[in-house]
Amino acid sequence: MAVLKVEDKDLNSFLDKLSGVINFNKDLPLNVFVGGGFLFWFFERPLLCFFEIFSGLVSNSVSSFKSDVIVKFSGSERLGNSCFSFDGSEIEKDARWLSKKFESFFDGAVGYPIVLCESACKWVAFESAYEEFGVVAVKKSEIQEGFYEYLNANFISMDELAELASGCTAECIIAKALMSSYSS
Amino acid sequence: MSRARVTLAFGSAAKGFMAYMAERRAAGLVGEATDDILASGAKATSIEFLPKVTRNSAGQIEANITQGSAIKTLESNGYKKTISQDGSVTVLTNGEKTYRFYPSSTSTGQPSASLTIDGVKKPTAKIRFSGE
Numbered sequence A: 001m002a003v004l005k006v007e008d009k010d011l012n013s014f015l016d017k018l019s020g021v022i023n024f025n026k027d028l029p030l031n032v033f034v035g036g037g038f039l040f041w042f043f044e045r046p047l048l049c050f051f052e053i054f055s056g057l058v059s060n061s062v063s064s065f066k067s068d069v070i071v072k073f074s075g076s077e078r079l080g081n082s083c084f085s086f087d088g089s090e091i092e093k094d095a096r097w098l099s100k101k102f103e104s105f106f107d108g109a110v111g112y113p114i115v116l117c118e119s120a121c122k123w124v125a126f127e128s129a130y131e132e133f134g135v136v137a138v139k140k141s142e143i144q145e146g147f148y149e150y151l152n153a154n155f156i157s158m159d160e161l162a163e164l165a166s167g168c169t170a171e172c173i174i175a176k177a178l179m180s181s182y183s184s
Numbered sequence B: 001m002s003r004a005r006v007t008l009a010f011g012s013a014a015k016g017f018m019a020y021m022a023e024r025r026a027a028g029l030v031g032e033a034t035d036d037i038l039a040s041g042a043k044a045t046s047i048e049f050l051p052k053v054t055r056n057s058a059g060q061i062e063a064n065i066t067q068g069s070a071i072k073t074l075e076s077n078g079y080k081k082t083i084s085q086d087g088s089v090t091v092l093t094n095g096e097k098t099y100r101f102y103p104s105s106t107s108t109g110q111p112s113a114s115l116t117i118d119g120v121k122k123p124t125a126k127i128r129f130s131g132e
Helices: A008-019 A051-065 A091-102 A145-154 A159-164 A172-181 B003-009 B017-038 B067-076
Strands: A003-005 A036-045 A069-070 A083-087 A112-119 A123-127 A133-139 B048-052 B059-063 B080-083 B090-094 B097-102 B114-119 B125-129
Touching: A003 A091, A008 A069, A036 A159, A051 A069, A051 A091, A051 A112, A051 A145, A083 A091, A133 A145, A133 A172, A159 A172, B067 B090, B067 B097, B067 B125
Parallel strands: B059 B125
Antiparallel strands: A003 A083, A036 A133, A069 A083, A069 A112, A112 A123, A123 A133, B048 B059, B080 B090, B090 B097, B097 B114, B114 B125
Protein backbone atom coordinates (compact mmCIF):
# COMPACT_ATOMS: atom_id res chain seq x y z
CA MET A 1 0.00 0.00 0.00
CA ALA A 2 1.31 3.47 -0.86
CA VAL A 3 0.00 5.07 2.30
CA LEU A 4 2.14 5.47 5.41
CA LYS A 5 1.20 6.36 8.95
CA VAL A 6 2.93 9.58 10.10
CA GLU A 7 3.85 9.32 13.77
CA ASP A 8 6.35 10.20 16.50
CA LYS A 9 9.03 12.71 15.40
CA ASP A 10 7.65 12.93 11.88
CA LEU A 11 4.21 13.82 13.23
CA ASN A 12 5.69 16.47 15.54
CA SER A 13 7.68 17.95 12.70
CA PHE A 14 4.63 18.01 10.42
CA LEU A 15 2.43 19.63 13.07
CA ASP A 16 5.07 22.31 13.69
CA LYS A 17 5.02 23.06 9.97
CA LEU A 18 1.21 23.05 9.86
CA SER A 19 0.93 25.47 12.80
CA GLY A 20 2.71 28.03 10.64
CA VAL A 21 -0.09 27.81 8.07
CA ILE A 22 -3.27 27.11 10.07
CA ASN A 23 -4.49 28.78 13.26
CA PHE A 24 -6.29 25.89 14.98
CA ASN A 25 -7.87 28.29 17.48
CA LYS A 26 -10.08 29.52 14.64
CA ASP A 27 -12.75 27.65 12.70
CA LEU A 28 -14.70 28.16 9.49
CA PRO A 29 -16.28 30.31 8.18
CA LEU A 30 -13.47 32.49 9.59
CA ASN A 31 -10.16 32.60 7.76
CA VAL A 32 -8.15 29.86 9.49
CA PHE A 33 -4.99 30.43 7.45
CA VAL A 34 -2.00 32.30 8.85
CA GLY A 35 -0.60 35.19 6.83
CA GLY A 36 -1.40 36.16 3.25
CA GLY A 37 -0.41 35.26 -0.26
CA PHE A 38 -3.00 32.51 -0.74
CA LEU A 39 -5.43 31.68 -3.52
CA PHE A 40 -8.64 30.02 -2.27
CA TRP A 41 -11.03 27.38 -3.56
CA PHE A 42 -13.96 25.77 -1.73
CA PHE A 43 -15.55 22.32 -1.61
CA GLU A 44 -18.51 20.48 -0.19
CA ARG A 45 -18.02 18.24 2.82
CA PRO A 46 -17.01 15.42 3.33
CA LEU A 47 -14.20 15.69 0.77
CA LEU A 48 -12.91 12.17 1.52
CA CYS A 49 -16.25 10.76 0.33
CA PHE A 50 -16.02 12.50 -3.05
CA PHE A 51 -13.87 9.60 -4.18
CA GLU A 52 -12.88 10.86 -7.63
CA ILE A 53 -12.25 14.43 -6.52
CA PHE A 54 -10.11 13.30 -3.58
CA SER A 55 -8.17 10.79 -5.72
CA GLY A 56 -7.66 13.41 -8.41
CA LEU A 57 -6.49 15.97 -5.87
CA VAL A 58 -3.82 13.58 -4.57
CA SER A 59 -2.73 12.49 -8.06
CA ASN A 60 -2.53 16.04 -9.39
CA SER A 61 -0.68 17.27 -6.32
CA VAL A 62 1.88 14.45 -6.48
CA SER A 63 2.50 15.02 -10.19
CA SER A 64 2.62 18.82 -9.85
CA PHE A 65 4.65 19.19 -6.66
CA LYS A 66 6.61 15.88 -6.71
CA SER A 67 5.83 15.23 -3.06
CA ASP A 68 3.40 13.29 -0.88
CA VAL A 69 -0.04 14.42 0.25
CA ILE A 70 -0.80 14.32 3.97
CA VAL A 71 -4.24 13.72 5.51
CA LYS A 72 -4.50 14.72 9.20
CA PHE A 73 -7.59 14.10 11.34
CA SER A 74 -8.29 15.75 14.72
CA GLY A 75 -6.62 19.07 13.84
CA SER A 76 -3.35 19.61 15.67
CA GLU A 77 -3.82 16.80 18.20
CA ARG A 78 -0.92 14.34 18.39
CA LEU A 79 -2.99 11.17 18.13
CA GLY A 80 -1.98 7.76 16.78
CA ASN A 81 -3.80 6.84 13.56
CA SER A 82 -4.57 10.51 12.90
CA CYS A 83 -2.03 11.31 10.18
CA PHE A 84 -1.29 9.54 6.89
CA SER A 85 0.97 10.21 3.94
CA PHE A 86 0.01 9.27 0.36
CA ASP A 87 2.52 8.96 -2.47
CA GLY A 88 -0.22 8.67 -5.10
CA SER A 89 1.10 5.45 -6.66
CA GLU A 90 -1.93 3.39 -5.65
CA ILE A 91 -4.36 6.17 -5.02
CA GLU A 92 -7.59 4.35 -5.93
CA LYS A 93 -6.81 1.56 -3.48
CA ASP A 94 -5.57 3.99 -0.83
CA ALA A 95 -8.58 6.28 -1.24
CA ARG A 96 -10.94 3.32 -0.80
CA TRP A 97 -9.04 2.29 2.35
CA LEU A 98 -9.14 5.79 3.83
CA SER A 99 -12.78 6.25 2.92
CA LYS A 100 -13.66 2.98 4.69
CA LYS A 101 -11.70 3.93 7.81
CA PHE A 102 -13.27 7.41 7.77
CA GLU A 103 -16.69 5.75 7.83
CA SER A 104 -16.24 5.13 11.57
CA PHE A 105 -13.54 7.76 12.25
CA PHE A 106 -11.17 4.82 12.83
CA ASP A 107 -13.67 3.41 15.38
CA GLY A 108 -14.04 6.78 17.05
CA ALA A 109 -10.29 7.31 17.49
CA VAL A 110 -10.08 10.47 15.36
CA GLY A 111 -12.33 13.39 14.51
CA TYR A 112 -12.57 16.87 13.06
CA PRO A 113 -11.15 19.17 11.84
CA ILE A 114 -9.61 17.36 8.88
CA VAL A 115 -6.60 18.80 7.07
CA LEU A 116 -5.27 17.67 3.69
CA CYS A 117 -2.08 19.19 2.36
CA GLU A 118 1.01 18.88 0.25
CA SER A 119 3.82 17.68 2.52
CA ALA A 120 5.53 21.10 2.55
CA CYS A 121 2.16 22.85 2.98
CA LYS A 122 2.31 24.48 -0.46
CA TRP A 123 -1.43 23.93 -0.47
CA VAL A 124 -3.65 23.12 2.51
CA ALA A 125 -7.32 22.09 2.67
CA PHE A 126 -9.33 22.53 5.86
CA GLU A 127 -12.67 20.79 6.57
CA SER A 128 -14.66 21.60 9.70
CA ALA A 129 -17.50 19.83 11.48
CA TYR A 130 -19.13 23.24 11.92
CA GLU A 131 -19.37 24.43 8.31
CA GLU A 132 -20.74 22.66 5.26
CA PHE A 133 -18.05 23.97 2.91
CA GLY A 134 -14.32 23.46 3.33
CA VAL A 135 -11.49 25.64 2.00
CA VAL A 136 -8.35 24.93 -0.02
CA ALA A 137 -5.58 27.54 0.28
CA VAL A 138 -2.71 27.49 -2.21
CA LYS A 139 0.38 29.67 -1.82
CA LYS A 140 0.42 31.99 -4.86
CA SER A 141 4.20 31.69 -5.05
CA GLU A 142 3.98 27.89 -5.29
CA ILE A 143 1.04 27.42 -7.68
CA GLN A 144 1.56 24.91 -10.50
CA GLU A 145 -0.39 25.15 -13.74
CA GLY A 146 -1.74 21.58 -13.74
CA PHE A 147 -2.83 21.80 -10.12
CA TYR A 148 -4.42 25.21 -10.71
CA GLU A 149 -6.41 23.79 -13.63
CA TYR A 150 -7.51 20.79 -11.55
CA LEU A 151 -8.78 23.03 -8.77
CA ASN A 152 -10.64 25.27 -11.22
CA ALA A 153 -12.29 22.25 -12.85
CA ASN A 154 -13.32 20.42 -9.69
CA PHE A 155 -13.57 22.89 -6.80
CA ILE A 156 -15.59 26.05 -6.21
CA SER A 157 -13.62 29.12 -7.27
CA MET A 158 -13.90 32.50 -5.59
CA ASP A 159 -15.96 33.74 -8.57
CA GLU A 160 -18.34 30.78 -8.27
CA LEU A 161 -18.60 31.39 -4.53
CA ALA A 162 -19.58 35.00 -5.26
CA GLU A 163 -22.33 33.73 -7.60
CA LEU A 164 -23.55 31.29 -4.93
CA ALA A 165 -23.68 34.13 -2.41
CA SER A 166 -26.22 36.06 -4.47
CA GLY A 167 -29.31 33.96 -3.63
CA CYS A 168 -31.15 33.12 -0.42
CA THR A 169 -30.62 29.38 0.07
CA ALA A 170 -28.57 27.80 2.85
CA GLU A 171 -25.61 27.63 0.45
CA CYS A 172 -25.95 31.37 -0.16
CA ILE A 173 -25.67 32.06 3.57
CA ILE A 174 -22.58 29.85 3.79
CA ALA A 175 -21.06 31.46 0.68
CA LYS A 176 -21.67 34.95 2.06
CA ALA A 177 -19.98 34.06 5.34
CA LEU A 178 -16.98 32.60 3.52
CA MET A 179 -16.80 35.55 1.12
CA SER A 180 -16.57 37.94 4.04
CA SER A 181 -13.57 36.02 5.39
CA TYR A 182 -11.74 35.00 2.24
CA SER A 183 -12.30 37.66 -0.44
CA SER A 184 -9.55 40.25 -0.47
CA MET B 1 -42.73 12.27 -1.22
CA SER B 2 -41.58 11.12 -4.63
CA ARG B 3 -38.57 8.99 -5.35
CA ALA B 4 -38.84 9.98 -8.97
CA ARG B 5 -38.03 13.54 -8.00
CA VAL B 6 -34.84 12.36 -6.32
CA THR B 7 -33.87 10.47 -9.43
CA LEU B 8 -34.34 13.61 -11.50
CA ALA B 9 -31.81 15.42 -9.31
CA PHE B 10 -29.17 13.04 -10.59
CA GLY B 11 -29.99 13.52 -14.29
CA SER B 12 -26.95 12.12 -16.05
CA ALA B 13 -27.48 11.71 -19.77
CA ALA B 14 -23.85 12.52 -20.50
CA LYS B 15 -22.44 9.99 -18.06
CA GLY B 16 -21.43 6.41 -18.67
CA PHE B 17 -24.02 3.70 -18.35
CA MET B 18 -22.41 2.18 -15.24
CA ALA B 19 -22.25 5.53 -13.49
CA TYR B 20 -25.84 6.18 -14.47
CA MET B 21 -26.98 2.82 -13.10
CA ALA B 22 -25.03 3.42 -9.88
CA GLU B 23 -26.78 6.75 -9.46
CA ARG B 24 -30.17 5.23 -10.22
CA ARG B 25 -29.48 2.64 -7.53
CA ALA B 26 -28.35 5.35 -5.14
CA ALA B 27 -31.46 7.40 -5.85
CA GLY B 28 -33.60 4.42 -4.97
CA LEU B 29 -31.66 3.98 -1.75
CA VAL B 30 -32.21 7.66 -0.89
CA GLY B 31 -35.91 6.96 -0.96
CA GLU B 32 -35.45 3.99 1.37
CA ALA B 33 -33.16 6.02 3.60
CA THR B 34 -35.52 8.94 3.94
CA ASP B 35 -38.25 6.44 4.73
CA ASP B 36 -35.93 5.09 7.48
CA ILE B 37 -35.43 8.53 8.96
CA LEU B 38 -39.07 9.48 8.81
CA ALA B 39 -40.34 6.20 10.21
CA SER B 40 -40.68 7.56 13.73
CA GLY B 41 -44.45 7.33 13.53
CA ALA B 42 -44.98 9.72 16.43
CA LYS B 43 -45.23 12.98 14.52
CA ALA B 44 -46.20 14.06 11.06
CA THR B 45 -43.07 14.86 9.13
CA SER B 46 -42.30 16.18 5.70
CA ILE B 47 -39.32 16.34 3.47
CA GLU B 48 -38.55 18.49 0.47
CA PHE B 49 -36.15 17.59 -2.33
CA LEU B 50 -34.18 20.60 -3.54
CA PRO B 51 -32.10 21.02 -6.71
CA LYS B 52 -28.36 20.45 -6.46
CA VAL B 53 -26.44 23.65 -5.94
CA THR B 54 -22.90 23.16 -7.20
CA ARG B 55 -21.50 20.83 -9.86
CA ASN B 56 -20.57 18.30 -7.17
CA SER B 57 -23.56 18.70 -4.86
CA ALA B 58 -25.34 15.67 -3.52
CA GLY B 59 -29.14 15.60 -3.71
CA GLN B 60 -30.46 18.17 -1.24
CA ILE B 61 -33.18 17.21 1.23
CA GLU B 62 -34.86 19.47 3.79
CA ALA B 63 -36.53 17.49 6.62
CA ASN B 64 -38.74 19.07 9.26
CA ILE B 65 -37.66 16.71 12.00
CA THR B 66 -34.88 17.18 14.53
CA GLN B 67 -31.49 15.63 14.01
CA GLY B 68 -31.86 13.87 17.37
CA SER B 69 -35.08 12.15 16.33
CA ALA B 70 -33.50 11.05 13.04
CA ILE B 71 -30.58 9.50 14.93
CA LYS B 72 -32.93 7.72 17.35
CA THR B 73 -35.01 6.38 14.49
CA LEU B 74 -31.98 5.01 12.67
CA GLU B 75 -30.63 3.43 15.86
CA SER B 76 -33.95 1.72 16.46
CA ASN B 77 -33.78 0.46 12.86
CA GLY B 78 -30.52 -1.36 13.58
CA TYR B 79 -27.94 1.24 12.57
CA LYS B 80 -24.60 1.05 14.42
CA LYS B 81 -23.56 4.33 16.04
CA THR B 82 -20.02 5.74 16.25
CA ILE B 83 -19.01 9.19 17.47
CA SER B 84 -15.95 11.05 16.23
CA GLN B 85 -13.13 11.51 18.74
CA ASP B 86 -13.92 15.23 19.17
CA GLY B 87 -17.59 14.42 19.76
CA SER B 88 -18.81 16.64 16.95
CA VAL B 89 -19.99 14.10 14.39
CA THR B 90 -22.24 11.06 14.87
CA VAL B 91 -21.95 8.27 12.31
CA LEU B 92 -24.68 5.68 11.78
CA THR B 93 -23.95 2.70 9.55
CA ASN B 94 -26.09 -0.20 8.40
CA GLY B 95 -24.96 -2.37 5.53
CA GLU B 96 -24.10 -0.19 2.58
CA LYS B 97 -25.54 3.05 3.99
CA THR B 98 -23.61 5.51 6.18
CA TYR B 99 -25.06 8.70 7.62
CA ARG B 100 -22.78 11.37 9.09
CA PHE B 101 -24.64 13.80 11.33
CA TYR B 102 -22.96 17.19 11.67
CA PRO B 103 -23.63 19.84 14.31
CA SER B 104 -25.25 23.15 13.39
CA SER B 105 -23.34 25.07 10.76
CA THR B 106 -21.85 28.27 12.21
CA SER B 107 -23.19 30.34 9.32
CA THR B 108 -26.68 28.85 8.87
CA GLY B 109 -27.33 27.58 12.39
CA GLN B 110 -28.79 24.43 10.85
CA PRO B 111 -27.61 20.86 11.56
CA SER B 112 -27.16 18.53 8.61
CA ALA B 113 -26.24 15.01 7.59
CA SER B 114 -24.66 13.34 4.60
CA LEU B 115 -25.58 9.93 3.23
CA THR B 116 -22.95 7.82 1.51
CA ILE B 117 -23.54 4.43 -0.04
CA ASP B 118 -20.87 1.78 -0.64
CA GLY B 119 -19.85 1.66 -4.28
CA VAL B 120 -21.16 5.14 -5.09
CA LYS B 121 -18.25 7.54 -5.60
CA LYS B 122 -19.75 10.61 -3.94
CA PRO B 123 -22.27 11.39 -1.22
CA THR B 124 -25.79 10.53 -2.33
CA ALA B 125 -27.72 13.04 -0.26
CA LYS B 126 -27.30 16.04 2.01
CA ILE B 127 -30.07 16.38 4.58
CA ARG B 128 -30.76 19.57 6.54
CA PHE B 129 -32.90 19.35 9.65
CA SER B 130 -35.36 22.13 10.35
CA GLY B 131 -37.39 20.51 13.16
CA GLU B 132 -37.40 21.98 16.67
